[in-house]
Amino acid sequence: MILHEQYRKEKVNDRKIIYYPNGTSRKGVLSMIYQNEPEKADLLSMDITEEQKLKLKQLFPHVFNEDKIDFEKLRQTLGGEVDTGRERYGMTWPGKAECMKIIQQPTIATLKPCKEESVDFDDTENLFIEGDNLEILKLLQKSYYGKVKMIYIDPPYNTGKEFIYPDRYSETLDTYLAYTGQVDDKGIKFSTNTDTDGRYHSKWLNMMYPRLFLARNLLRDDGVIFVSIDDNEIENLRFLMNEVFGEECFVGQVTILCNPKGRSQDKYLATCHEYLLIYSKTILPKGALDVPKSSEDIIAEYSEKNEKGRYRELELRNTHREFGKHNRPNLYYPFYVIKDGTLSLNKVENAIEITPDWDDGFEGCWTWGKVKAEAEIEDLVAKLVNGNWKMYRKAYASTPGEVARKQLKSIWKDKRHHTEKGQKTFNELFIIKEKIFQSPKSVDVLKDAISMTQDKNAIILDFFSGSSTTAHAVFDMNKEDRGNRKFIMAQLPEPCDKNSEAYKAGYKNIADIGKERIRRVIRNIDDEQKQDSAQTIRSDETKEKHRLDLGFKVFKLDKSNFTIWDGAIEDDATGEGITKQLKLIVENIDPYSSEEDILYELLLKSGFQLTTSVNEIELAGKKVYSIENDALLLCLDRELNKEVITEMAKKEPARVICLDEGFSGNDQLKTNAVQIMKSFGVEDFRTV
Ligand SMILES: C[S@@+](CC[C@H](N)C(=O)[O-])C[C@H]1O[C@@H](n2cnc3c(N)ncnc32)[C@H](O)[C@@H]1O
Structure with missing residues (x-):
C-alpha cells in the first residue's frame, strides 16, 4: 500500500493507525492496517474535491506541484482570461461558501x-x-x-x-x-x-x-x-x-x-x-x-402517399438567397422535362430546361447535387406554377430507421x-x-x-x-x-x-x-x-416480444451498516477516544443490519449501480455474491477459511471484498489471503 506522506502514523497495541485525510481534510478518517494486510474498502461517498482536482489535472497537468495546485502557474496559463478585478459579474448570497463545504462533505x-x-x-x-x-x-x-x-x-x-x-x-x-x-x-x-x-x-x-x-x-x-x-x-x-x-x-x-x-x-x-x-x-x-412527429402531425403535414409512405413536396431550389451559382457552382445545373412529365439530367431535344433561377434573374442553386438527383430522380417532380417551371422533391415522413422529427x-x-x-x-x-x-x-x-x-x-x-x-x-x-x-x-x-x-x-x-x-x-x-395477450391470436406470435x-x-436512506470514523476523535488529547474508536472499528458492523443491507452498501460504495446483477454462488461451502459476472466477489461469511479464499481467487475477479470479522482475529489467514489473491493476479482485495 502506498501511503501519502501527510498520513499520520501511530502505533497502538502493535497496530499501525493511519489517519487518512478525508475529502475536506477537516477532520480525517481513521483506519488501521497491519503490515501486509488487505486494504480497507472505502465506505465514504465520492470525494468531490479530489474529483474536481483530477479534472483540472487532466486539463493542466503542469500546474500541479507535488499534488498541489500552483495558482500562479494556472494564472499564467490562462493569461488574460483570469478575472482579477475587484468588481466581478456573478451571483452571491449569504451561505454560498457554506454550500461548497456541504458539497465536499462526504456522506457516511x-x-x-x-x-x-x-x-x-x-x-x-x-x-x-x-x-x-x-x-x-x-x-x-x-x-x-x-x-x-x-x-x-x-x-x-x-x-x-x-x-x-x-x-x-x-x-x-x-x-x-x-x-x-x-x-x-x-x-x-x-x-x-x-x-x-x-x-x-x-x-x-x-x-x-x-x-x-x-x-x-x-x-x-x-x-x-x-x-x-x-x-x-x-x-x-x-x-x-x-x-x-x-x-x-x-x-x-x-x-x-x-x-x-x-x-x-x-x-x-x-x-x-x-x-x-x-x-x-x-x-x-x-x-x-x-421530438418525433405524432401520427396526427404526419397526416396533416404529409398530404401525399405512395408505396414508400407519406410525403410532402418541398422546393428543390435553395430558398436562401445567400446561396447561388456564384458560391455553389456544383449545385447549379439544368433538369429537362419532356412533355409527359419525364425528367432527365441530360439534354433532350424539345424538352423544357429548368434551372434554379429566381424570377428576377438571380442565379440560385439546388439543394441536391447532380449525383444525388440522378440516383433519386423518381423522387423529383417538375411542376408549372404561375407560368414558371419549378422542381420539387418528395420529402418522406420517415425513412428506414429514421422518424420525422420536429x-x-x-x-x-x-x-x-x-x-x-x-x-x-x-x-x-x-x-x-x-x-x-x-x-x-x-x-x-x-x-x-x-x-x-x-x-x-x-x-x-x-x-x-x-x-x-x-x-x-x-x-x-x-x-x-x-x-x-x-x-x-x-x-x-x-x-x-x-x-x-x-x-x-x-x-x-x-x-x-x-x-x-x-x-x-x-x-x-x-x-x-x-x-x-388473451385477445392475441396465435398468428401474432411472430411479433417480436x-x-x-x-x-x-x-x-431507504439510513445510517451506514458499518462504524465509519468521521473524525472528531483526532482532536482528542487523552487517547481514550482513540481506544474507544478502535474497539468500534474492530466490532464495526451494526448487529441489526441484514446481509442484504451490507451487500448493497458495499455495492454502492464500490461504484456498482443498485440494479446491477447479483448472483449468489457457493464456493467451498460458503455463500459468495458474484457481481456482474465475477467483476466483484463479495463474501460476508463470519468464518472465512483458506479454501474459500482460494476458490474466490481462482475465479480471477477484478476485486474481492470480505468482512474483517470473517478472519476472526486470525492474522496469519489474513496475510495468507493477500498472498493467495496476488498469486492469482487479484490485486484489489479489500476488507471492511
Ligand atoms: C412540487 S413536489 C413534486 C411534485 C411532482 N413533480 C409530481 O408531479 O408529483 C416537490 C417534492 O419534493 C419533495 N422534497 C422537498 N425537499 C426534499 C428533499 N430534501 N429531498 C427529497 N425530496 C424533497 C417534497 O416532499 C415534494 O413532495
Whole structure:
C-alpha cells in the first residue's frame, strides 16, 4: 500500500493507525492496517474535491506541484482570461461558501433495500429511493457518475408555504434521522420557509445549489436537465443554473400554460403559467432535442402517399438567397422535362430546361447535387406554377430507421399540459375525488420532456419526485414506443398533515404516495397486457416480444451498516477516544443490519449501480455474491477459511471484498489471503 506522506502514523497495541485525510481534510478518517494486510474498502461517498482536482489535472497537468495546485502557474496559463478585478459579474448570497463545504462533505449514510415495498425486486432496473435527496445524490456519485441521460425536477417553488429542507454542514444525515423521527431532533427546526423569514431567497438557494451541483455530475455528456419553476424563483434559478451548468448550455425556458383560469388570489395579474427551464451538460448539436412527429402531425403535414409512405413536396431550389451559382457552382445545373412529365439530367431535344433561377434573374442553386438527383430522380417532380417551371422533391415522413422529427416550441399550451389534467390522471388512478396529492404535474409535460432526450434506453432521474409523475410517464412512454428507459425517483418521506386528505386516506408521508402510484400504474399496465395477450391470436406470435420492466426496487436512506470514523476523535488529547474508536472499528458492523443491507452498501460504495446483477454462488461451502459476472466477489461469511479464499481467487475477479470479522482475529489467514489473491493476479482485495 502506498501511503501519502501527510498520513499520520501511530502505533497502538502493535497496530499501525493511519489517519487518512478525508475529502475536506477537516477532520480525517481513521483506519488501521497491519503490515501486509488487505486494504480497507472505502465506505465514504465520492470525494468531490479530489474529483474536481483530477479534472483540472487532466486539463493542466503542469500546474500541479507535488499534488498541489500552483495558482500562479494556472494564472499564467490562462493569461488574460483570469478575472482579477475587484468588481466581478456573478451571483452571491449569504451561505454560498457554506454550500461548497456541504458539497465536499462526504456522506457516511447508506441506502438499505426494502424488498417488501418493491415490485419484482430481483429483475427490475427502476429505483425509488426514500430520503433526503442531498444525501442520496452524494451516495449515487460513485455508481451513477456520468450515467444519467435526463434529470427532471419540480422543487419547492418557494411560495412561502412549502417546507425547505434545512441542510446542515457535516450533520446532514443527523438532520434526516431527526426529521424522520429516528433520533432526538436536537432542536433542529422543521418548518415552512415563509417570506417573512429573513434570508428567504438565500435559504432556497442554499438548498438548491449543492443539489444542482451534484446532479450535474450524474449527467452524461449528452444529458439534459429540466426544472419546473414559477415566478417566485425563476430569475434566481436561471442565475444559479448559469453558474452550475454554464450559460452556453442554456437550452431554453418553456412557458407552460398550466392553469388557464388564472390564480384569482394574485394581487395584480391572475397567473396562469409556469416555466420549464432546460440546460444540457455540454453544448448539443442542432436537432439533438427534436421530438418525433405524432401520427396526427404526419397526416396533416404529409398530404401525399405512395408505396414508400407519406410525403410532402418541398422546393428543390435553395430558398436562401445567400446561396447561388456564384458560391455553389456544383449545385447549379439544368433538369429537362419532356412533355409527359419525364425528367432527365441530360439534354433532350424539345424538352423544357429548368434551372434554379429566381424570377428576377438571380442565379440560385439546388439543394441536391447532380449525383444525388440522378440516383433519386423518381423522387423529383417538375411542376408549372404561375407560368414558371419549378422542381420539387418528395420529402418522406420517415425513412428506414429514421422518424420525422420536429422542434418543440417555447410555449406549451395544450390542454394535456394543464395541471388540472395531472390532477385528473392522479385521482383516476387512486379512484378518489379528494386531492390526496396537490397539483401533480401532467404526465404529458413529462412525456414531452422525455421525448426530447431521444434515447429509449435512458436513465431518468427525478430527485424531487413527489407523487412519481416522472415514473408514470416513463412507464407510459416505454409502453407506447417499446422503450427500455429506467427511472430513479428520490423523495423525502415528508409527513402528511394529520388533517390532510392524504393522511385520512392512509398515507403517512409523500414517499408512500409516490410508491403507491408506481404500484398502481404497474398493476394497470399488467392488467392491460394480460387482456391484450388473451385477445392475441396465435398468428401474432411472430411479433417480436418487448419486455416491459414492470417493477421497481425501493431503497431507504439510513445510517451506514458499518462504524465509519468521521473524525472528531483526532482532536482528542487523552487517547481514550482513540481506544474507544478502535474497539468500534474492530466490532464495526451494526448487529441489526441484514446481509442484504451490507451487500448493497458495499455495492454502492464500490461504484456498482443498485440494479446491477447479483448472483449468489457457493464456493467451498460458503455463500459468495458474484457481481456482474465475477467483476466483484463479495463474501460476508463470519468464518472465512483458506479454501474459500482460494476458490474466490481462482475465479480471477477484478476485486474481492470480505468482512474483517470473517478472519476472526486470525492474522496469519489474513496475510495468507493477500498472498493467495496476488498469486492469482487479484490485486484489489479489500476488507471492511
Ligand atoms: C412540487 S413536489 C413534486 C411534485 C411532482 N413533480 C409530481 O408531479 O408529483 C416537490 C417534492 O419534493 C419533495 N422534497 C422537498 N425537499 C426534499 C428533499 N430534501 N429531498 C427529497 N425530496 C424533497 C417534497 O416532499 C415534494 O413532495
